[in-house]
Amino acid sequence: MTLLQVDNLRVRYDTPRGPLWAVDQLSFKLESGEMVALVGESGSGKSTTALAILGLVPYSGGVVETGEIWYGGRNLLALDEREFRKLRASEIALVFQDASAALNPFLTIGVQLAEVLEVHRGLSRREALTESARALGDVGIPDPESRLHAYPHELSGGQRQRALIAMSLVAKPKVLIADEPTTALDPAVALTVLDLLKREREERGAGVVLVSHDLELVHATANRVHVMYAGRVIEQADAHELFEHPWHPYTAALWRARARLGGERRHRLAAVPGAPAELTALPTGCAFHPRCELATDRCRRERPDLSGLRRAETGMSLSSGRRAACFEKERVAGAHAETLEA
Amino acid sequence: MSALVELVDLSVTYAERGGKRRLKAVDGVSLSLARGGSAALVGESGSGKSTLARALAGLVEPEGGSLRFDGREVASLSPPERFALRRRVQLVFQDPFASLDPRLSVEELLGEPLEIHRVGDARARRARSFALLEAVGLSTQDIGRYPHEFSGGQRQRLAIARALALEPELLILDEPTSALDVSVQAQILNLLASLRERFGLAYLFITHDLSLVHQMCERVAVMYFGRVVEENDTAAFFREPLHPYSKALVALARRAADARALLVSAEAPSPFDLPAGCSFHPRCPRRAELGSRCVGERPALARLGRACAPSVACHLLDSERAR
Numbered sequence: 033m034t035l036l037q038v039d040n041l042r043v044r045y046d047t048p049r050g051p052l053w054a055v056d057q058l059s060f061k062l063e064s065g066e067m068v069a070l071v072g073e074s075g076s077g078k079s080t081t082a083l084a085i086l087g088l089v090p091y092s093g094g095v096v097e098t099g100e101i102w103y104g105g106r107n108l109l110a111l112d113e114r115e116f117r118k119l120r121a122s123e124i125a126l127v128f129q130d131a132s133a134a135l136n137p138f139l140t141i142g143v144q145l146a147e148v149l150e151v152h153r154g155l156s157r158r159e160a161l162t163e164s165a166r167a168l169g170d171v172g173i174p175d176p177e178s179r180l181h182a183y184p185h186e187l188s189g190g191q192r193q194r195a196l197i198a199m200s201l202v203a204k205p206k207v208l209i210a211d212e213p214t215t216a217l218d219p220a221v222a223l224t225v226l227d228l229l230k231r232e233r234e235e236r237g238a239g240v241v242l243v244s245h246d247l248e249l250v251h252a253t254a255n256r257v258h259v260m261y262a263g264r265v266i267e268q269a270d271a272h273e274l275f276e277h278p279w280h281p282y283t284a285a286l287w288r289a290r291a292r293l294g295g296e297r298r299h300r301l302a303a304v305p306g307a308p309a310e311l312t313a314l315p316t317g318c319a320f321h322p323r324c325e326l327a328t329d330r331c332r333r334e335r336p337d338l339s340g341l342r343r344a345e346t347g348m349s350l351s352s353g354r355r356a357a358c359f360e361k362e363r364v365a366g367a368h369a370e371t372l373e374a
Numbered sequence: 375m376s377a378l379v380e381l382v383d384l385s386v387t388y389a390e391r392g393g394k395r396r397l398k399a400v401d402g403v404s405l406s407l408a409r410g411g412s413a414a415l416v417g418e419s420g421s422g423k424s425t426l427a428r429a430l431a432g433l434v435e436p437e438g439g440s441l442r443f444d445g446r447e448v449a450s451l452s453p454p455e456r457f458a459l460r461r462r463v464q465l466v467f468q469d470p471f472a473s474l475d476p477r478l479s480v481e482e483l484l485g486e487p488l489e490i491h492r493v494g495d496a497r498a499r500r501a502r503s504f505a506l507l508e509a510v511g512l513s514t515q516d517i518g519r520y521p522h523e524f525s526g527g528q529r530q531r532l533a534i535a536r537a538l539a540l541e542p543e544l545l546i547l548d549e550p551t552s553a554l555d556v557s558v559q560a561q562i563l564n565l566l567a568s569l570r571e572r573f574g575l576a577y578l579f580i581t582h583d584l585s586l587v588h589q590m591c592e593r594v595a596v597m598y599f600g601r602v603v604e605e606n607d608t609a610a611f612f613r614e615p616l617h618p619y620s621k622a623l624v625a626l627a628r629r630a631a632d633a634r635a636l637l638v639s640a641e642a643p644s645p646f647d648l649p650a651g652c653s654f655h656p657r658c659p660r661r662a663e664l665g666s667r668c669v670g671e672r673p674a675l676a677r678l679g680r681a682c683a684p685s686v687a688c689h690l691l692d693s694e695r696a697r
Contacts, residue, residue: 190640219418291589292589
């Protein structure tokens with residue numbers, strides 16, 4: 033079942049240096065129980081997309097120029113703020129990253145959790161506190177009834193992080209937006225967070241939109257991946273296919289450039305030259321061409337759209353739905369086929 | 375050849391603000407770093423790795439123990455000697471957006487350390503700035519620009535150039551790539567590798583990124599609540615980490631299937647209320663084997679052989695070796 037469908041989203045920000053499009057021509061679907069990852073670097077548009085799904089673009093000073101975001105038979109972008117507020121947290125929730133910034137230090141954990149339920153589900157304080165204790169227990173906080181009365185500073189760092197996740201999950205939202213959910217966390221706590229997200233997907237069929245720059249994390253946890261560059265999706269594929277056999281030179285370059293844990297240490301890493309594209313000064317043609325070793329004159333002139341592979345002789349499976357925005361993708365995919373044969 | 379830096383039983387203590395409690399951020403650490411060597415301090419947040427680095431850089435005063443630089447006890451140096459020592463140890467921080475003064479031009483940023491240490495005249499400093507820009511892969515035409523005109527990766531190059539201005543022997547790099555875009559991280563690591571070869575620098579990385587350690591470092595020290603629990607050759611460490619905590623860290627970084635089982639609890643204890651005995655024992659996966667020493671006596675870091683052999687602080691491994 034499709035939970036969320038984003039169609040042709042385009043978001044503009046007006047800056048002193050002129051307008052820029054943080055997200056352009058973005059479309060994707062999130063199925064029940066699925067984790068879809070938006071991967072990219074700074075300026076790629078991945079966090080703006082998350083804001084759009086939460087209806088927060090206007091608060092960030094941006095304008096949704098075109099596009100529709102369908103959830104439960106309604107176009108979210110057509111809702112007014114009051115209607116959107118009802119959905120936020122109860123149906124579509126953000127998984128916060130930084131517990132010290134997202135929890136109110138003056139309110140007990142119980143009050144902060146219960147508030148979500150009182151507002152969104154109309155529960156009484158007493159009912160809401162009972163539910164809140166259950167939510168804390170669900171995320172593995174021992175003795176949850178007594179922890180309801182604790183203030184954030186009275187919990188350990190790991191428990192605060194769990195309490196924060198409990199707050200995102202307490203109203204059982206169907207769509208979870210996780211923007212770099214583990215970046216600031218120690219590895220053991222990060223693993224707990226990922227386990228909790230996985231459980232929400234498996235047990236309740238929640239869908240997760242994971243926004244991350246961490247390729248290894250995405251490779252290990254997501255079902256499908258949309259790689260973004262300068263506001264557009266430049267490649268979309270199943271997670272395992274994407275990294276094993278990238279079609280876009282940017283995906284391939286990112287995956288090659290990372291330092292690795294296993295195997296022989298290489299003398300130097302395969303760095304990608306240059307810096308991520310500036311949205312206020314986008315190159316002509318393909319935004320990645322100044323950093324791409326395969327760039328041709330056409331790439332410098334013309335902007336490629338997402339499409340499938342033209343030739344089947346590369347030996348790669350032409351799986352449905354897989355697309356990349358690159359004029360030279362056959363060469364990239366073919367190069368992999370050759371290395372595989374060799 | 376003597377070590378460039380040698381720590382013996384070094385401790386750093388912080389007093390809680392407004393409170394009576396004291397926190398031993400670094401608790402009896404003994405380590406050494408070879409001239410031109412590269413090492414990493416790894417561990418979870420609160421393990422004391424950044425405090426240890428700050429003590430090495432002279433930014434916090436150790437409470438006890440010995441810190442020797444180039445064979446000389448730092449605590450016994452006169453103020454002018456300590457000032458001179460600062461030239462030889464430089465820091466590169468995580469966030470090049472925060473670590474560079476936005477009001478200073480590139481020329482001022484690179485010239486300032488030279489000016490403070492009274493190196494050369496204005497002309498010599500300018501020439502040095504050009505050489506530094508070239509060394510870190512920036513253009514000499516950038517000399518009049520300001521930090522905000524650069525991308526994150528270029529800013530980190532600038533921070534590295536500034537750290538190199540005084541020709542230090544040791545660079546302390548505190549998460550030097552974690553604020554950078556993925557495609558740029560490899561550029562900076564490659565630059566650091568070539569600068570080390572070119573200038574014979576020693577590096578100490580403070581990081582939680584084990585893949586960086588694998589790529590950049592010869593030695594690695596794992597810290598847990600202020601103490602070093604393992605010190606090892608990097609290749610050997612990734613082949614076979616020895617301490618149960620190291621095993622868990624490596625398994626977590628590899629996303630190994632058994633990573634969950636290697637830390638009994640994901641929760642680290644409070645630093646103000648550390649468990650008795652080995653601080654790691656409540657999280658130790660070898661729970662069934664824990665002996666009275668694990669719960670009652672703090673294990674010392676013991677070398678498992680000659681000079682370059684690994685050191686581990688674990689009673690269980692001790693008794694295995696004794697057998």
